[in-house]
Amino acid sequence: MTKAFASQADLDDKKITFEQLSAHCWAYTAEGDPNSGVIIGDKFIMVSDATATPAMARDLIARIRSVSDKPIKYVLLTHYHAVRVLGASAFAAEGATEVIASQGTLDLIVERGQQDMQSEMERFPRLFRNAESVPGLTWPTLVIGGGEPARGEVPGKLTLDLGGVKVQVWHPGPGHTRGDTIAWIEEEKVLFSGDLVEYEAGVYTGDAHLEEWPATLEALRALKAEAIVPGRGEAMKGQAAVNQAIAYTQRWVETLYAAAREAAAAGMDLKASMAHTRKSMDPLFGHVFIYEHCLPFDVSRAYDEARGIKNPRIWTAERDKEMWASLQA
Ligand SMILES: [Zn+2]
Numbered sequence: 001m002t003k004a005f006a007s008q009a010d011l012d013d014k015k016i017t018f019e020q021l022s023a024h025c026w027a028y029t030a031e032g033d034p035n036s037g038v039i040i041g042d043k044f045i046m047v048s049d050a051t052a053t054p055a056m057a058r059d060l061i062a063r064i065r066s067v068s069d070k071p072i073k074y075v076l077l078t079h080y081h082a083v084r085v086l087g088a089s090a091f092a093a094e095g096a097t098e099v100i101a102s103q104g105t106l107d108l109i110v111e112r113g114q115q116d117m118q119s120e121m122e123r124f125p126r127l128f129r130n131a132e133s134v135p136g137l138t139w140p141t142l143v144i145g146g147g148e149p150a151r152g153e154v155p156g157k158l159t160l161d162l163g164g165v166k167v168q169v170w171h172p173g174p175g176h177t178r179g180d181t182i183a184w185i186e187e188e189k190v191l192f193s194g195d196l197v198e199y200e201a202g203v204y205t206g207d208a209h210l211e212e213w214p215a216t217l218e219a220l221r222a223l224k225a226e227a228i229v230p231g232r233g234e235a236m237k238g239q240a241a242v243n244q245a246i247a248y249t250q251r252w253v254e255t256l257y258a259a260a261r262e263a264a265a266a267g268m269d270l271k272a273s274m275a276h277t278r279k280s281m282d283p284l285f286g287h288v289f290i291y292e293h294c295l296p297f298d299v300s301r302a303y304d305e306a307r308g309i310k311n312p313r314i315w316t317a318e319r320d321k322e323m324w325a326s327l328q329a
Contacts, residue, residue, distance in 0.1 A: 114137065189224065199248055213250075
């Protein structure tokens with residue numbers, strides 16, 4: 001039997017939870033679908049990740065409006081993936097004047113944003129319902145990490161005062177993509193990690209830097225967060241739970257990449273690498289949401305990186321389906 005491509009057969013709605021984590025921080029989570037974060041200051045609001053379409057963003061805005069009428073001034077793109085960024089235009093009507101991203105993310109939008117949009121829309125149609133409301137690619141207006149750091153500062157770190165709460169935004173290192181960016185509320189010890197951290201959901205690594213990802217996770221662990229909104233999965237509270245989410249992601253990345261290195265060293269082709277990877281990944285992660293969606297893309301990227309391809313190859317709608325067919329055949 002042929003499995004439906006990616007998540008084309010996944011049409012069941014998820015239950016959305018909008019939950020307060022600290023004095024100013026909120027989590028918008030959806031049972032394994034892409035999460036967003038909200039930081040509500042006395043003057044301004046920041047949203048971390050803009051959802052997949054303006055129509056979907058309007059649900060997030062409605063949740064925000066149930067607790068605050070302040071302008072949503074900042075929209076942070078934690079990375080370039082379409083499910084995170086294409087809803088951004090909905091926030092302009094709510095006062096958003098700045099769309100923030102790292103230099104690495106801007107470079108990726110320029111290089112492959114268009115292909116990614118097409119590819120993601122076909123992979124996961126449920127997340128792109130009302131795709132006609134997307135006006136095009138989302139372009140950042142405030143780009144961090146391009147210049148030289150001042151002495152003693154983390155390179156490219158931006159601190160924004162929302163009124164009674166400060167948000168630090170920076171690129172802690174490559175991982176899920178080359179440009180991953182986080183929001184960190186130090187006073188409240190709340191971390192918005194984007195897809196650098198997931199919990200009990202598939203960890204998509206199709207555009208990842210697997211060798212470097214664990215070190216980036218260590219940088220996040222060193223923050224000693226007391227709460228985290230991961231890219232997918234429920235918000236976690238308490239340092240032990242935060243570390244559990246980080247460890248979950250690390251285990252996925254390391255298990256996947258170890259299998260790919262073994263496959264490459266043994267001269268296996270991609271299909272054999274997939275079978276080899278399943279031996280270690282299925283027992284650990286086979287039960288989690290979108291595991292079967294992620295695995296073919298993950299194995300493809302891990303196999304490439306293990307064979308020395310440093311920069312992830314661009315996924316197109318055509319490449320997606322060719323790869324899928326070749327691994328099913
Ligand atoms: Zn992503």
